[in-house]
Amino acid sequence: xxxxxxxxxxxxxxxxxxxxxxxxxxxxxxxxxxxxxxxxxxxxxxxxxxxxxxxxxxxxxxxxxxxxxxxxxxxxxxxxxxxxxxxxxxxxxxxxxxxxxxxxxxxxxxxxxxxxxxxxxxxxxxxxxxxxxxxxxxxxxxxxxxxxxxxxxxxxxxxxxxxxxxxxxxxxxxxxxxxxxxxxxxxxxxxxxxxxxxxxxxxxxxxxxxxxxxxxxxxxxxxxxxxxxxxxxxxxxxxxxxxxxxxxxxxxxxxxxxxxxxxxxxxxxxxxxxxxxxxxxxxxxxxxxxxxxxxxxxxxxxxxxxxxxxxxxxxxxxxxxxxxx
Numbered sequence: 001x002x003x004x005x006x007x008x009x010x011x012x013x014x015x016x017x018x019x020x021x022x023x024x025x026x027x028x029x030x031x032x033x034x035x036x037x038x039x040x041x042x043x044x045x046x047x048x049x050x051x052x053x054x055x056x057x058x059x060x061x062x063x064x065x066x067x068x069x070x071x072x073x074x075x076x077x078x079x080x081x082x083x084x085x086x087x088x089x090x091x092x093x094x095x096x097x098x099x100x101x102x103x104x105x106x107x108x109x110x111x112x113x114x115x116x117x118x119x120x121x122x123x124x125x126x127x128x129x130x131x132x133x134x135x136x137x138x139x140x141x142x143x144x145x146x147x148x149x150x151x152x153x154x155x156x157x158x159x160x161x162x163x164x165x166x167x168x169x170x171x172x173x174x175x176x177x178x179x180x181x182x183x184x185x186x187x188x189x190x191x192x193x194x195x196x197x198x199x200x201x202x203x204x205x206x207x208x209x210x211x212x213x214x215x216x217x218x219x220x221x222x223x224x225x226x227x228x229x230x231x232x233x234x235x236x237x238x239x240x241x242x243x244x245x246x247x248x249x250x251x252x253x254x255x256x257x258x259x260x261x262x263x264x265x266x267x268x269x270x271x272x273x274x275x276x277x278x279x280x281x282x283x284x285x286x287x288x289x290x291x292x293x294x295x296x297x298x299x300x301x302x303x304x305x306x307x308x309x310x311x312x313x314x315x316x317x318x319x320x321x322x323x324x325x
Contacts, residue, residue, distance in 0.1 A: 082136070087213050089142035090185070098135065106131035150185040150214055151247065157186050158222070158244040165237040171229065172197055189214060204230045218247055261321055268317040275310060 083095060091098075109130040113123045157178045164174040172194065179190035189210045196206035204227025211223040221243055229236040282290045293299035 082139075084212070085136070085139045085143060088146070088215060089139045090146050090188075091139075091142075102131050102135040105135065146185050147214055147216055150189065151216060151218065153182055153184060153186045154218060155244045155247040155251070157182055157190070158240045158247070162237045162240050162244070165240075171226065171236060172203060175203075185214070202230060204228075218243060264321045268321055272310070272314050272317065275306070 086098060106127050110127045113126060160178055161174045164177055175190050176194045179187050179194055193206045193210050197203050207223035207226040211220045225236060225239045279290060293303045
């Protein structure tokens with residue numbers, strides 16, 4: 001029983017270390033977003049068009065940067081609620097359905113664990129995690145996946161909008177055309193912007209609502225550009241062209257980093273999987289030899305320590321090879 005208690009304490013410590021690492025990664029991500037917004041301003045000012053267009057682009061870039069900083073401060077103060085998380089994942093169901101599915105999932109996990117020989121305290125912690133943690137992690141995974149799919153097509157959608165604007169089409173019709181021509185989250189969000197604008201919502205406000213559903217800095221910049229254009233009548237096509245160029249440059253850099261770091265990631269995966277594979281091989285070859293880790297109290301303590309230090313090593317290797325742009 002003492003070994004099980006030590007194992008649970010070590011597992012909780014490992015989860016706390018993992019949470020602190022995730023928070024640190026999120027802070028670095030926000031800093032990178034601010035650097036991207038700053039680079040967008042430099043891209044706008046370097047365009048060699050007439051003087052008036054340059055001044056307008058510089059003013060818009062400064063406003064976009066300020067809007068991005070305000071949004072980052074707001075995110076630091078207000079954590080994402082479950083309602084916002086469901087909206088970002090693409091689910092429009094009420095909150096009662098979320099809690100119902102969480103309770104069903106936790107009940108299934110509880111019934112499965114009761115059929116095993118786990119101690120009651122371990123069953124309680126795992127069931128609580130299944131109720132309060134796993135559904136939220138699933139929503140975060142879905143939201144991140146949806147944002148990646150949106151960003152993959154967003155640059156092409158911006159280029160199409162720029163061509164339509166240069167051809168003389170109004171921005172509202174350009175948004176509707178993009179919604180009809182593209183698939184996935186880009187179509188859904190652009191169509192929602194167009195429909196909200198048709199029922200009386202200002203175009204800038206409808207775009208800001210889309211930015212709350214897709215909390216990416218590129219989408220916030222797009223929404224701010226639409227809002228500024230609706231208020232001042234500035235050059236929107238130039239800003240969208242610069243934004244599209246920034247997104248494509250980031251994609252090129254991501255692919256280059258992925259290619260350069262593939263060897264390090266493969267090595268880290270082999271090192272992390274080696275103890276598990278060796279333990280499995282020993283279990284298949286000589287089960288009584290390795291079963292001492294699961295039966296004796298000292299073996300359970302050694303196993304808990306090994307899991308703890310392996311978790312720390314995996315988190316450290318992940319931070320070392322997890323390059324983000």
